[in-house]
Amino acid sequence: MSETTKALRSDAERTVRAILEAAERVLSRNPSASMEQIAEAAGVARTTVHRRFASRDALVAAMTAWATRRFAEAVDAAHPETTPPVVALYQVTANVLRVKIDWGFAMSRAVSADPEAAKVHADAEARCDRLFRRAQAAGVLRADVDPSWARRVYYALIHESAQSRDGDPDALAARLVDTLLRGVGPGPGLTAAG
Amino acid sequence: MSETTKALRSDAERTVRAILEAAERVLSRNPSASMEQIAEAAGVARTTVHRRFASRDALVAAMTAWATRRFAEAVDAAHPETTPPVVALYQVTANVLRVKIDWGFAMSRAVSADPEAAKVHADAEARCDRLFRRAQAAGVLRADVDPSWARRVYYALIHESAQSRDGDPDALAARLVDTLLRGVGPGPGLTAAG
DNA sequence: CGAACTTGCATCAACCATGTTGCAAGTCTT
DNA sequence: AAGACTTGCAACATGGTTGATGCAAGTTCG
Helix, strand or coil, rough: HHHHHEEEEEHHHHHHHHHHHHHHHHHHHHHCCCHHHHHHHHHCCHHHHHCCCHHHHHHEEEHHHHHHHHHHHHHCCCCCCCCCCHHHHHHHHHHHHHHHHHHHHHHHHHHCCCCHHHHHHHHHHHHHHHHHHHHHHCCCCCCCCCCHHHHHHHHHHHHHHHHHHHHHHHHHHHHHHHHHCCCCCCCCCCCCHH | CCCCHHHHHHHEEEEEHHHHHHHHHHHHCCCCCCHHHHHHHHHHCHHHHHHHHHCHHHHHHHHHHHHHHHHHHHHHHHCCCCCCHHHHHHHEEEEEEEEHHHHHHHHHHHHCCCCCCHHHHHHHHHHHHHHHHHHHCCCCCCCCCCHHHHHHHHHHHHHHHHHCCCCCHHHHHHHHHHHHHHHHCCCCCCCCCC
């Protein structure tokens, strides 16, 4: 391919990114928004969107593919298998929050849509369970809690934290992990008064 | 109105209920499902749905109205202002879960749709905050947690519990409150190993 | 400048969901 | 059995969304 094509492609890629980001912005607020609304938010004509993405499904597929890649990177970067459980928990949380804040819609669709993305998420789920088992062995996680319930609570808190947006990802992660492990009741050292 | 009309109306109301329940079932799985799919799930023709509900919006409005009424009853029945905080928390949780398990979609739409329903939910939110303040005063809730964060966590756990459906509402409520107050980390009496 | 390419605009076809109506058949009550 | 009413079915109109296309204008690079 020529040098010209290369230069033009970088322009095209910029347009593609703009569309993907606009789609995330619009669809996270209204999942049934029209292509027209997405195009408007991206600052391009609707036909341009259709030229870049063959169909509506192709667009959301591209979104989930992009988000899934960033998600996988976020998990990997935290090295959840080799770091001490609590550290890993913080790192994974902060990293994933960074992605989820910007790509919440795409990530929510990733499980039920693309089988490729579903695989990544299933893998992440398995790694999460492994991490929780290590945490349990280290005494960070109570032994009598159902690990799958702990994971669901963890996911729910991530979702909630990503929605709230009050504070940077690191602060959100700190509050999240604190809440996950200690809850909102009186901490160790106090006797609960019922 | 005649006796005949009365008798027939009870038939009609049964149909209405069937449609409302089918709509909840279908829309909770796919919020953008067509009237056709809803009608099919209700076991009636699409025209019948349109005869009972002037428009799609009217249908979901009726759903939210119905769910909101049951939600208000659920909160009231727990007497959250007069019972000790922990007891009230259990009662409210169990009662609300009973409603939310069956009317999750309608309740999720209640906030942004009907202003009437929004008022009920805003009221419930205020009562929730009051309850948490009482809990804080009683030492059941840690003093250094942001009450609005505690409420958001509580809502998220309710959502998650309603989704999971493993166990009866009372058991779900017990697990939920336990997790909310203690988290999943080692309880009081143990020193956390980092 | 000229080539390659992209974009916006206008336009078109097709589809699907929504909402309406008329009519025949059915049910329930009296 | 008769009346009142509801339901299903078929048909229709409508609007909005999707997706495709041709063309003029613009940009970037050589």
